[in-house]
Structures are given as C-alpha cells and as structure tokens.
Amino acid sequence: MSAAASLQVLLEAGQPVAGHRPWPRIVVTTELWHAVIEGLAGGGWTLLGLWGEPGMVHLAAHEAASGFIGVASLPCPDGCFPSVGRLHPPAQRLERALADLVGLQPIDAPDARPWLDHGRWPVRHPLGAASAPAEATSPYPFLSAEGESLHQIPVGPVHAGIIEPGHFRFTANGEAVVRLEERLGYVHKGIEALLAGAPLERAARLVGRVSGDSTVAYALAFARAVEAATETAIPARAHGLRALMAELERLANHCGDIGAICNDAAFALMLAQCAVLREQVLRASAACFGHRLLMDSIVPGGVATDLPADGVHLLRALVAEIRRQFPPLVELYDNTASLQNRTASTGFVRPDLIRQFGCGGTIGRAGGRDFDARRQPGYPPYEQLKFEIPARTDSDVNARIWLRIGEVEQSLALIEQLLEQLPMGPVCVEVRQPGQPCEGVALVEGFRGDILVWLRLAADGTVARCHPRDPSWFQWPLLEAAIENNIVADFPLCNKSFNGSYSGHDL
C-alpha cells in the first residue's frame, strides 16, 4: 500500500456496506486495517472515532485534504484486532475503553490497563459477551516518574469546585509539574448499553444527556445520523431553528467559560459579569423553546418546538444586549496585565500534538488546526450563512480565551442572520420507517468541538447500536502535555481553558 494513496482510494479495496449513510462504511481485511493505521500515524488522515461491537471493530477517519470521511470495519472472529494505539497514540484510550466494554483485545497495545472499567460493575464486557466480573481487582497502576525530590499530589475524584469527578495524579518537583496522569471513567453511566434496543424517542433523550452542556449538539448529531440512516429530509425551518439553538448553546457556554477561566486566576469580576451574560442567554432560550439548556428541543425529524410569536424579537434583543455588554468585558480582559500575566504562555499545547490528536474545538483552533465541522464536512444551514472561524497559533490559555471571544462574536452574527433568513413552514416531519436495518453517521460542531454519532437502526426503527464520541477524547490527553513544566497552581487555569467533558468522555 503506498503511503501517498488517499483514504478513499485505499478503502475502495474493501467491501462497502449497503445502507450506511451519508459516508461509506467499508469492511476491511487485516492488511487494509494496517494500511489505515499507517495513514493515521503518518498524518495523512485524522482519527474521528474507534468503537466496537461483538465481533467487529470500527474506525472512523477524516482526510482533511479531500474532506473524505469513511468508516473502516474489521471483523474480529478471534476477539482481537491489531492495535491502532501502537502506532497512533490518540487511539489508546479509545482502545482501552473498547476492550473494557466489548471485550475485543487490541494486539500489541502499548497500554493494557483498563480505562472505564474500575472493577465496580456487576458485569464484565457489558457490550460484548457479558460475563461475571473478575473476583479480586488490583489497584490501578499509575505510570511512574522517577527522580530526586519528586512528590505526588493525588486530586479527586471529588474536586473542590462544582465540577465533574475525575482523578488527577500529579508528580511535581517543587512547584513544577513533571507529569500529570488522568484517570477518568468515574461518571460512566453505561449509555451505549441503554441505547441498544431503545426506541428513537428514548434514545434521543439519552444522547441529549451524554454531556448536559452540549445537549443541543448531541441531539443534533443524533438526529442527523437518524435522518441520514432513514433518508428523511427535514423542513428548511427546522434546519434554521436547529442552528439557532446550536449557536445559543455555544454563546452560553463560551460566556460561562470566559468568566470561569478568569475566575481561576482569581479575577472574580469577569466571572460575575460573564455569568450575567450566560444567564441572559439561558433565559432567552427558555422563553423561546421552553428549556434553559434546550434539552430535548431537537428531535429526529426536526425540532420539538417552534419559535413563539415574540421569539424573533426576544432573540434580537438578546443579541443587542450582549453586543452592548460584551465589548467592555473584552476590553477589561485586554487591559488587565495582571490577569494576562497568568494566562499568556501558560498551558501551551504543541501544534504538532494538536494535529496528531485531531484535537478540535477552541483548543484545536487556538493551536493552528482550523477544523470546524460546520465548514467541513458542513451541514445545513451553515452553507448559506456568512461566518468566520477564528484561528490562532499561540496555543496557550490566553489564545483559548481569545478564541472564545472571537466565537462569541461569530455566534451573535450567526443568530442575527438566522433570524433574518428563517424560512416559514413546518418544523418537524415523521422519520421514515426504514423497513430494513440501516446505518447513519453524523459529525456536528458543539461548543467544545466535533461530536461524532454513529448508529445502526433495526428494521422496526429502534436503535440497534449507537456510539456517541465526545470531542474530549482527543483533548483530555493533551491536557497532560499542556501542564508539563507549568506550576501546580496553574492547573485550574489550564484545565478550565480546556473545559473537557467528563460525562461525555466517560459515557
């Protein structure tokens, strides 16, 4: 296999699966599987997801040069598959999770430790041939760091703030962090198992709760995957309202994050002001669509609620209000040297790591990777809207704050355009009954980055298998790199500037 071959050409050698939409899924041989891994490791394409089901492992990849997205599926009759993580580190945690959940073993994997399975479940391999758990579980072996005068600081799973649980093991030399190792999985809720066999309505509610802060983006990705699988076309107004909700979610979260990052540098004024903006967005969302976080507002087939009569007016007033209140806050950030002293050059992430991990969202775009799923692969109605994708290359906490500031401005402009161009008509249609098993996949840009949802529907329209992949999978590992050589006291700043999802990652 030549390394120069494109992903699409490479996959043409495999067996395409009928009824997988909109991008192809190809059953590959072991030889092809290796070629796909080599392409990932060589930087030819980016890993979008890696998941499994009994007897089969799936890998989704994206080729930036051509925009091609494909899923490679390798049958694993022996219960094992050649490790992707061996050559391509971004796959390691996905592979460990897959081994825990499905029981398929990656051959020659560099890290054989469990990831989501903490030895507390009543079953082993819940998505595979479920069996009784092992009798005794050994303590989780953390990676070692050796050297003179090093000390360890264990943090979590219960943290000091109002945040999600996870464990961080710091090894420090005085104040400087030598190594950070994350241990996640504490909020694993078994969502994939709950999804198997669920009717569409229940499945949409579940996927909408994979990560509460991204409920719109998850519901949108799920709905788009269902609509792709069943070839359901939705009304133009539904597309417009979905984008409106997605931008409201982005706006609310970015406002909250900008304040929260500054607060972790003890600049509470910014948090107080930004929290007011966030609250105004949530109130407008509730007034327009009936839920502050917009949960269950997007459903397969369209949206659950239309904008009320005064909705356009309400949202225009919101945009005007934020346009009035936000610039002085940006100026405040820009003019407060003591605050920037904390954020500039802190938590630098190497752009080559960002590219390798396919790290999306503000972290990726602040570090030279200008990927945004609204542009590529793109989805309606964004092709009709004018917007810029802010990008930087300085890749530190400061850059990630400015990225969010830029995206707040873009979201405001998008909301205005959407209100201007909102088509009239119905907002929801019935999802077509598939009649036979079918598969769908979707990639959607949430406020945190690109969310992948893959699913297979049974002939009766229920979900046979669904795998949602959070952007955090490719962001959490980079936090370990970002904190290196920073002081322990800057960890909250770095962590908040990433704002990875625990729940979305743990599933």
Add this chain to the structure above:
Amino acid sequence: MRKLLLQNLWRSPLTIAAPAPSAAALAELGVKVDQAARRRLGRSLAIREVDAGSCNGCELEIHALNNAYYDLERFGLRFVASPRHADVLLVTGPVTANMREALERTYAATPDPKWVVAVGDCGRDGGVFAGSYACVGGVSAVIPVDVHIPGCPPTPMQLLEGLLALLQVQRW
C-alpha cells in the same frame, strides 16, 4: 475596571426576589430535621456539591445559583471546597458504580449534623439512566437523603426553593 465597578454600583441590582420555600421539600423535611440540629447550625449552611454521575446539566444550574440574579449567599448559603466544612451535601446524578465509594467517603467525611439534598430526576431514582449496569440508582440508594429537588435539570429557582425549605425548617 473602575468604570465597570462604578456602573455596577449605580445600577439597580439584577437580583430577583426570593421565592417561597418549596412546599413539597418542606413536607419532606418536616419529619426529618430534629430540633437540636437546627439550633446548632443557625441560619447559615455550608454546601458541598458532589457530582456522583451527573451529565453535568445539574452542575450548570447549581453554578447559576451563584450569579447575580439568584445570589445564593444572601440567604446564608454558600458552597465550600471540602466536605469537612459542609453542613449539606448537594448530590447530583444517578450514582454510578464507579462513584459509589467516593460518595460514601464524602458522606463519612462530612461532620454531623448534616443534610443530604438529592438534585435532579437522576438523583431521585436514576432518571433516564435507571437500570444501567453502571448505575446503582438514585442518591438514596447509597446515603440517606433528606430532600429531593426534581427536574432535568431543576432550574435555579427550583433549586432555591428547595434549599430555602431547609432554612425554613431551621427557623421553626
């Protein structure tokens, strides 16, 4: 910065009027809180939030309690960083199997007298995640719960009503 601070001084506050305590929460509490505990704690409560498996939706709304609109601290309620400083554990999520021990240990680390408030539909009975191999159920499946505040997620107003019920009971 000075300009912003001055403007905020002159402007009328955003803070909304306090809601009435939730009747349902009051009824639930009435039978559980003993007189001695009320005397010792006065009308100020330190709250430790514990995410025991939530989707983080509840956390977002609990965060909102601290914003200028709801201003939780005016009621003498404040969030603390350690269970050892807390009177109240505010617990969210279906309790996952992986978080069970951490929740039990947090409860054990909280000095008596203490209250547990289970937040959200998941905190009540596991919500949409009930029945999963990875969830043990609502908060009361692991530690005793004094008040439930339902909702998915509960709005900051609903959270305020539930928490104010705690203070109300103390005043009897």
